[in-house]
Amino acid sequence: MARAAVKAVAGEVNENGDRMLQILGESARLFATKGYDGTSMRDIAEACGISKSLLYHHFVDKDEIYARIALGSTQRLYEFVVDRLPENGTPPDRVRAFMTATGDYFQRYRSNWIASTAAFWSDPELRRHKERVMWRDRYEGLIRQLIQDAIDAGDFRAVDVPLTGRLVLSALNWMHRWYRPDKDLTPGQIAESYFDLIFNGLKAR
Incomplete structure (x- = not known):
């Protein structure tokens, strides 16, 4: 293939990917603000500044x-958190990093988070649903x-690990229901506070 043709193909691929x-x-922004039913293909096309025919292309x-937003958000969350776990940190440090990274992800991709949370169980396509559940299970x-690593190291007392995991995830996953960006604390700082509350408790030392 001639060099000019290769460049043209590469440019088209990049343009399609960016689009x-x-x-x-x-x-994701429209779904998060207007909901699935309140968002039309026309709304999406107008927000992107493109024609409906190009959108359907x-x-x-x-x-x-x-569905693509929901799947992509679930996978990206897992990968985002894994990339931010300190390799040489103590087990509690790694638990804290998991929680703060989740908060940081929420702050960075808030619209995707809200849209994918609403869509998680509603996709009728079985293959896509199974793939989302797979990434959700990896994250959980x-x-x-x-938590088990911290117990084994003697940093946490012996607790019900699945129950404790659900407590951590419930605190983090429901942040979108009440969090407002104009408040003082960032989602990462809120996650840090959750870590202290859950693993250090409320009892005065």
Whole structure:
């Protein structure tokens, strides 16, 4: 293939990739603010500054866009958190890092988080649903393993690991229901406070 043709193909791939990221980003924002039912393909096209026909060139329908956001957000959350765990940190440090990284992810991708949370159980496509559950299970399994590591090291007392993991995730996952960006604390700082409350307790020392 001639060099000019290769460059043209590469440019088209990059343009298509950038366009899809734009569509997913704008769609997540609309789904988070207006809800799935309140968002139309026309709304998404107008937010992206493109025609509906170009939007349909990239995605079959609104359901496909919604599902892609939910799947991508679940996978990205797991990878985001794993990348921020300190390799040489103590077991409690790694639990804290898991929680603060989740808070940081929420702050950075808040629209995706809200949209994917609402969509998690509603996708009728079985294959996509199974893949999302797989990444969700990896994420939940990670915090359980980190808690178990801290117990094994003698840093945490022996507790019910699955129950403790659910407590941690419940605190983090429901932050989107009440958090407001204009408040004093960032989601990462809130997660830090959750860590102190859960693992150091309320009892005065």
